Structure formats: structure tokens, C-alpha cells
Amino acid sequence: MKAVVLLSGGLDSTTVLAIARSEGYECHTLTFDYGQRHRIELERARVVSSRLGAVRHVAVRLDLSAFGGSALTDDIAVPKDGVGVGIPVTYVPARNTVFLSVALGWAEVLGAQDIFIGVNALDYSGYPDCRPEFIAAFEQMANLATKAGVEGKRFRVRTPLIEMTKAQIIRTGQELGVDYALTSSCYDPASDGTPCGVCDSCRLRAKGFAEAGLVDPLGR
């Protein structure tokens, strides 16, 4: 049984890959080079994919930075003063929509019906495209968009983390043997990959390890 797994090389998507593998899927991992400032992700994704036994890894170049609009691709400063309310400036417009659409195209070519994505509705940092109602609407659209859908094959967008806290995600990965030293979560790491420790993503990761009663192997 084949699946396409969206893999950023971060903690969440790495855990998702471990879950898909534990369910017996033949995993095809997909990473985007979308002009993100945290380039270390791309290398981590490749390493994680191989270590967790995916059969193929593809990095697709899609330069959304031509449009601007996000602190993750532009010169807008990444906030370092704590997780705020509302939609943060690190939001990349329509990012999950674009990622899922490309994954859908690959799934159709592979004959895969399952697409895994590590969205999370609790610790989700305020992104609208991480909510269950978005995922449901995407599935409905996907089944109208494709040759496979027309022929009666149903695509599923699998979101195993959607109701988990960060602590639950980390415990799940730990049970499945994930080495979180391989992952990168920081929005603004140093050139050697050392996390800043103070962006939203670093704060959520630290809180998650603390609540899980575990030590982050990245040492923050």
C-alpha cells in the first residue's frame, strides 16, 4: 500500500512518517524547496526519509518567495518574543494547499490513495490551513479533481497528529523509535543548524519536550 508523505524534516512530519511506516505503508516522501530561510530543513528531510525507510524522496523546487508575504521567505523579521494570538507573520499564504495539491498529483501517478501531512489543530500556531474543516474540504475537492477520483478511487488526507498535543506527538515518536536529533524545527537557525530557541517553533518544541517529561536531543 503506497502513501505520499509530506516531510519537512521537522519534528511533526518526521513523526508522521514513523506512523505511516508503522502502519505498513510504502512511503514516498515529498519536500518543498519554496525559498524558505531555514534551508537546513531540506537536508534534514532527506536524511530522515532514508533513516525511516521511505522508498523514495523527492524535493520539488517551487519558489513562492516571488510573491512575498511571509517572514519564512521574506525579509520580514521572525518574531522571537513568544507565541502570540491570531495568525502570525510566519504564515506562508496557501502553503498547505499548494503542498497537498502537488502531493495529490504524485499520489495519482503512483496509484496511492493516502497522503499524510503533519498538521495539528491544537499547537497549530494559528494557521488556518491546519484545521480539520480545511482538510475535509481538500479531500472533497481532490476527489473531483482527479482521474482516479472520477473512476471511483477515494483519496484520503491522513492527519494522525491533528488532535495531539506536542507532548503526545513526541511520546508517540519516541515509542516508534524516532531519533529527534535528526529533526530541525527552528524558523531561524544559525548557519550550522543550531536552533535559535526563541522563535514560536522552538518555544512549542521546548514546551512539548518539557510536558512529555523528555529531554530534547538537540539540547534546547
Place this chain on the structure above:
Amino acid sequence: MKAVVLLSGGLDSTTVLAIARSEGYECHTLTFDYGQRHRIELERARVVSSRLGAVRHVAVRLDLSAFGGSALTDDIAVPKDGVGVGIPVTYVPARNTVFLSVALGWAEVLGAQDIFIGVNALDYSGYPDCRPEFIAAFEQMANLATKAGVEGKRFRVRTPLIEMTKAQIIRTGQELGVDYALTSSCYDPASDGTPCGVCDSCRLRAKGFAEAGLVDPLGR
């Protein structure tokens, strides 16, 4: 009033741009370099965008050929023996889904609520992602996917050609002053851009000009 217009440089999308301009939109045109074999499209799109008065043209590189699966990007032969029934091998998996998703991201950054696309449900050559039910599902998903949607702004996917015959499209463009000599429709043109005359797209174009009682300035 801003709009994002998906523009391939073909007859349909060029007519759509003319329609959007005639409605008074400030048009931002978007073309994809998705590894298509008919590279002439990219150049035509740039010229058409400028001639029809769009304010900005962006070509986004997105290499879907890494996945394979279509005669438009792979070594699968483009059929030349007439328009058949069912979904043809020139179908690019999830193409309109991907194109609309990227357009959605740009629309959100621009503060545009309208995305124009030249899909057509009559002469549509058998692609599932050209049907009105797909467009409606995409709109619903888009309004759940985005910050703008969450804040109550409604995205519209505008499909002015969806119920038109090819002849009606050509007559509409003619009335708006479109110079169809600028456009390229062929799936497999010669290196100088000369259309093959026998692929599905060339056949539909020829039939359209014949039914409109007009002469194709490309001379086929």
C-alpha cells in the same frame, strides 16, 4: 480591483485575460514552467501578458515532471489520431489544482479576491479538473485555507469560458480585439513554434475557427 489570471499563452487563457481586462481588473498574470514539452507557451505567455496590459507577469518554476505520468511532460507520445473519448494521456495529474493553489497564495498576498482560469467544460478534452463541480469545491476549500477566508473575505474562481464552445471563445476574443497570432495552442510544436496541426489541441482550435467562420492567423 486586483485579479490573478492563470495564463498559459494559449487561445483560452489569452481570451480570459482579455475578458478580465474588459471588466476593469488590474491583472497579475501567472504562468507555470512545469517541465512541459511545449516550451513556446512560456514565451507566448510573457508577450500576451504585456500586450493585453497586465501589470505584472510571474513565471513560477514547478517541476512536476519529476513524478511523470503525462504525455505533456514525459516521453509518452502525444496522440495525433483525433480527439478520443475518456481522459487522454495528455492529462497532467492535478494540474489545475496545483495552478489554482499557487494562484490562491499570490491572490492572498496581493489582497485580490478573484482568480481567473480558462477551463472549459464543453470542449474540455476529458480533463476532470475542468468541471464546474471541481471549481465549486476548490472555492470552498480556498475560503477555509486562507487567512483572508478566515477573516471573511471570499475568494472567487472566475471561469468565464466554462460554458462556451471554442467558436464562442474565439468570437468573444475577436470582439475584445485579441490578436490570436500571439497565442500558441499546440501540444507538440516544431522548434520554431509552428503547430503540428494534428494533436487534440490543434484539432479543437481548427474546429473552433471553422465554426466561428474566422481564419486562424497562425494559418492552420
